Amino acid sequence: MEFATLSNGLRMPMLGYGVFQIDDATAERCVADALDAGYRLIDTAQGYGNERGVGAAIAQSGVAREDVFLVDKVWISNYGEGKAYDSLKASLELLGTDHIDLMLLHQPFGDYYGAWRDLERACEEGLVRAIGVSNFDPVRLLDLCTFAEVAPMVNQVEIHAFRQQDAAIENMRALGVQPMAWGPFAEGMNNFFQNPLLAEVGAAHGKTVGQTALRFLMDKGVVAIPKTVRRERMAENFDVFDFELTDKDVARIRTLDSADFTCYDHTDTKLIGGLLGFIKSTM
Numbered sequence: 001m002e003f004a005t006l007s008n009g010l011r012m013p014m015l016g017y018g019v020f021q022i023d024d025a026t027a028e029r030c031v032a033d034a035l036d037a038g039y040r041l042i043d044t045a046q047g048y049g050n051e052r053g054v055g056a057a058i059a060q061s062g063v064a065r066e067d068v069f070l071v072d073k074v075w076i077s078n079y080g081e082g083k084a085y086d087s088l089k090a091s092l093e094l095l096g097t098d099h100i101d102l103m104l105l106h107q108p109f110g111d112y113y114g115a116w117r118d119l120e121r122a123c124e125e126g127l128v129r130a131i132g133v134s135n136f137d138p139v140r141l142l143d144l145c146t147f148a149e150v151a152p153m154v155n156q157v158e159i160h161a162f163r164q165q166d167a168a169i170e171n172m173r174a175l176g177v178q179p180m181a182w183g184p185f186a187e188g189m190n191n192f193f194q195n196p197l198l199a200e201v202g203a204a205h206g207k208t209v210g211q212t213a214l215r216f217l218m219d220k221g222v223v224a225i226p227k228t229v230r231r232e233r234m235a236e237n238f239d240v241f242d243f244e245l246t247d248k249d250v251a252r253i254r255t256l257d258s259a260d261f262t263c264y265d266h267t268d269t270k271l272i273g274g275l276l277g278f279i280k281s282t283m
């Protein structure tokens with residue numbers, strides 16, 4: 001395994017396994033399979049509704065808790081000082097663990113400053129080992145890094161071959177924030193797995209489109225958390241530590257970057273307005 005070192009010195013695996021859009025029971029089976037396949041970073045969220053299954057799988061896996069890097073995220077409806085802390089305690093209960101390795105704020109909306117102060121407190125108390133954010137654009141990240149007592153250590157955003165986010169990554173690096181990619185396969189959109197250029201580059205190394213895409217991200221210094229419910233694909237996506245992309249490969253993959261393509265547009269006021277309206281109605 002390759003590791004990133006966070007600004008507080010914590011080591012984080014460069015490759016992990018994500019459990020978005022998987023229910024509790026499926027998450028329990030999938031996380032058990034993923035740990036068996038060798039993954040040691042698991043990415044869940046309060047909003048995924050599967051923390052119990054994730055925690056049960058880790059507890060029953062036979063892998064020492066210390067060897068698993070567990071990532072969780074506070075959902076927007078739990079933001080606000082005091083409320084985020086209580087939600088984190090509830091997450092620990094569901095996960096059946098005494099600490100979370102990395103806790104993120106899932107989205108940059110609502111009272112994220114209040115929630116951030118709770119994460120700082122939880123970090124100080126040892127309930128979490130590192131804290132960070134997700135989906136923060138460069139300016140919002142700069143804002144939090146400037147005014148928070150403890151700056152975020154990680155920013156998890158959409159990064160993949162079709163949306164390479166060079167400027168955002170550069171901004172993270174300048175702020176000492178580790179980039180982490182959600183949707184490393186663009187969630188399969190835009191015929192990701194049939195992409196001829198990725199297929200050709202990968203074939204020259206005896207590797208698949210998915211493996212090539214993950215190697216590209218890790219070589220950029222980006223932590224990746226692919227999701228699959230299939231055991232054979234878990235093994236395939238983990239088999240990325242025995243080859244190197246050439247400069248020419250990287251230059252070719254860089255041509256796939258698109259200013260237009262995104263799996264989820266955080267600047268779309270209609271889309272985000274709908275999400276926030278729904279969340280407010282549940283609070």
Ligand SMILES: NC(=O)c1ccc[n+]([C@@H]2O[C@H](COP(=O)([O-])OP(=O)(O)OC[C@H]3O[C@@H](n4cnc5c(N)ncnc54)[C@H](OP(=O)(O)O)[C@@H]3O)[C@@H](O)[C@H]2O)c1
Nearest residue numbers: 018019020043134182183184185186187210226227228229
């Ligand atoms: N912070 C955020 O806002 C946010 C947003 C989205 C995701 N995430 C995190 O990032 C993780 C990954 O992102 P994601 O789940 O959205 O998308 P993704 O990992 O880019 O893509 C998942 C899709 O690829 C398919 N797949 C996986 N490996 C494959 C392979 N080797 N060959 C062919 N198809 C393959 C999966 O299908 P099968 O399952 O059928 O194999 C699934 O349809 C999530 O699980 C979650 O932990 C975070």
